[in-house]
Amino acid sequence: MASVVTRPVRRLRDGARAIEATGPGADRLPVPMNPLEIHDLATTLNAMLAQLETRMTTTRRFTADAGHELRTPMTSLGAHLETLHTNPGLPP
Numbered sequence: 001m002a003s004v005v006t007r008p009v010r011r012l013r014d015g016a017r018a019i020e021a022t023g024p025g026a027d028r029l030p031v032p033m034n035p036l037e038i039h040d041l042a043t044t045l046n047a048m049l050a051q052l053e054t055r056m057t058t059t060r061r062f063t064a065d066a067g068h069e070l071r072t073p074m075t076s077l078g079a080h081l082e083t084l085h086t087n088p089g090l091p092p
Helices: 002-022 036-086
Strands: none
Touching: 002 036
16 A cells, blocks of 8 residues: 555656756656645656756856857957067067
């Protein structure tokens, strides 16, 4: 009897372990129709996973943009320093 009662929780646990093993992405937890408490928990956790995925995507995009924006002035500064190094007689 206990096995039947805890089956939805075990499925939820197994789904969470699968997501943990593969990382966040398109995978979501199984959402059983009954019992209602497990249905609500799975739905809430899936919404949380979607929010985390969105935040991770936003963070990656920001990091890529910041890296690009920093490379441009650094390249320009490097070119100026190289010019000054190869032409020490340039006026200030």
